[in-house]
Amino acid sequence: MSEKQESVVPVTDEVLIKRAKNGDNSAFEELMKKYEQKIYNLALRLTGNPDEAGDVLQETFLKAYHSLNKFKGEANFSTWLYRIALNIVLMKKRKEKGKVFESIDVPQFTAEGEMAKEIPDWSNNPEAEIENKEVKNILNNALASLPEEYRAVLILRDIQRLSNKEVSEILKISIPAVKSRLHRARLFLRNEVSKYFH
Numbered sequence: 001m002s003e004k005q006e007s008v009v010p011v012t013d014e015v016l017i018k019r020a021k022n023g024d025n026s027a028f029e030e031l032m033k034k035y036e037q038k039i040y041n042l043a044l045r046l047t048g049n050p051d052e053a054g055d056v057l058q059e060t061f062l063k064a065y066h067s068l069n070k071f072k073g074e075a076n077f078s079t080w081l082y083r084i085a086l087n088i089v090l091m092k093k094r095k096e097k098g099k100v101f102e103s104i105d106v107p108q109f110t111a112e113g114e115m116a117k118e119i120p121d122w123s124n125n126p127e128a129e130i131e132n133k134e135v136k137n138i139l140n141n142a143l144a145s146l147p148e149e150y151r152a153v154l155i156l157r158d159i160q161r162l163s164n165k166e167v168s169e170i171l172k173i174s175i176p177a178v179k180s181r182l183h184r185a186r187l188f189l190r191n192e193v194s195k196y197f198h
Helices: 013-021 025-046 048-070 077-095 132-144 146-161 166-173 173-198
Strands: 109-112 113-115
Touching: 013 025, 013 048, 013 077, 013 132, 025 048, 025 077, 025 146, 048 077, 077 146, 109 146, 132 173, 146 166, 146 173, 166 173
Parallel strands: none
Antiparallel strands: 109 113
């Protein structure tokens, strides 16, 4: 005799949100479990500090819990959470004093006129055989030196693997602005990393 296997249908965010709005705390806990790693990873990339990332994670879910009735479902729940987390990080950053960044939008001028920044191609460099940990540190430092608006786009798009549309909704900017910032962020990152290989 073979036993029938029950197929478990995953509960959707919409169902969990509705239950949570009706006072079911276990439903909100399910939402937290589903998204806590993604929100923590985003916060860690934005802050560069595990303790701060943990604080951002807690604040994000606390704010989401208290604001849940304001969530209308016009965007994905994950998009809404990302936006809350990003706003918390940006508010914390505004309180910090004094980091000065050189704009990557400023063109380079020479005697011949305006020139595009030349970014060397180091992909086929035989001397580029170094340990992964070292490369990771270089990338993290380069990422940390990006201005906030570019770093957020790069993290959401390339690390969190969100679509241009989702990034646009989270940051409340147009899709062309997402593409433009992403392009500039990638060039900046590549330029910073290429300094190491020279």
